[in-house]
Amino acid sequence: MTERIVRVLDSFGDDRTVQTSTDIARRTGLPSSTAHRIVGDLVAAGLLERDEQGRVRLGMRLWELALRGSRALRLRQAALPHMERVQAQIREHTQLAVLEHEEALFLERLSHPEAGANITRIAGRLPLNASSSGLVLLAHADPEIRERILHGHLEAVSPETVTDAETLRALLASIRRRGHVIAPGSIEAVSTGVAVPVRDHGQVIAALSVVLPRAAATTPAVNALTSAAGAIEQDLRSAP
The missing domain is CATH 3.30.450.40 (GAF domain)
Known part of the structure; x- marks a missing residue:
């Protein structure tokens, strides 16, 4: 499961800051249902954020956690x-x-x-x-x-x-x-x-x-x- 989460987060880049769950499934090679479930869990945890159109981007909580004691x-x-x-x-x-x-x-x-x-x-x-x-x-x-x-x-x-x-x-x-x-x-x-x-x-x-x-x-x-x-x-x- 951890490896799949990393794949989802790693699918974002400088030229790809906002994606749909379908985009993420395609880029990670994960089944669509799995990608949607992981994205939902990460949004709930604040590690991803969803915009008005349902697309997601890396969340501020991910940045916050990364800096603690870094x-x-x-x-x-x-x-x-x-x-x-x-x-x-x-x-x-x-x-x-x-x-x-x-x-x-x-x-x-x-x-x-x-x-x-x-x-x-x-x-x-x-x-x-x-x-x-x-x-x-x-x-x-x-x-x-x-x-x-x-x-x-x-x-x-x-x-x-x-x-x-x-x-x-x-x-x-x-x-x-x-x-x-x-x-x-x-x-x-x-x-x-x-x-x-x-x-x-x-x-x-x-x-x-x-x-x-x-x-x-x-x-x-x-x-x-x-x-x-x-x-x-x-x-x-x-x-x-």
């Missing part, structure tokens, strides 16, 4: 003031991502009105090889996870996404050595991603990144991100 909330609260300073200084998209189920999951994104192209969204995911944040997370991931990704299908999001395993392996080693990554064109041809690791008691728990126009200088972003990551780590150490 490590992601603690990280986001510690990171946000420092992200704001980076964003004010660099004036481009500033993002915070974590490793979740072998993908980069974006917890926060700050944007400037004049910032360039960026496809990431809060609560959005990208393959680990396809963004500067993902590359940092993969470089510092458990070796077993890293090898599984390197030996699996490396998805191309753009023509410049690194999809060759040995090239990616060398890049990950470079990231660990240099402490940051500069990834031009890995998602958008017009953009360059710059990312650094964020640590909690020495362990990498997140990646902090900015998305720059392709022609922009990257050194100011590397310096701003490195300073912010250190400040976040200090705040996490002192947090209760």
Whole structure:
């Protein structure tokens, strides 16, 4: 039953925020009667909400429960003031991502009105090889996870996404050595991603990144991100 509930909730996405029970049954492969019953139970529990036309969307109670005692909330609260300073200084998209189920999951994104192209969204995911944040997370991931990704299908999001395993392996080693990554064109041809690791008691728990126009200088972003990551780590150490 739990697996079916997860399938129902997972059928919602950035481009599919409202659905009918019939839509959910079709997308999850569940029998129509089962999907209708689960949807009804989730609406009754407040995990889904129904609109005037009978369609459903993710409910506020689901958001409330997800944040209670969440490590992601603690990280986001510690990171946000420092992200704001980076964003004010660099004036481009500033993002915070974590490793979740072998993908980069974006917890926060700050944007400037004049910032360039960026496809990431809060609560959005990208393959680990396809963004500067993902590359940092993969470089510092458990070796077993890293090898599984390197030996699996490396998805191309753009023509410049690194999809060759040995090239990616060398890049990950470079990231660990240099402490940051500069990834031009890995998602958008017009953009360059710059990312650094964020640590909690020495362990990498997140990646902090900015998305720059392709022609922009990257050194100011590397310096701003490195300073912010250190400040976040200090705040996490002192947090209760």
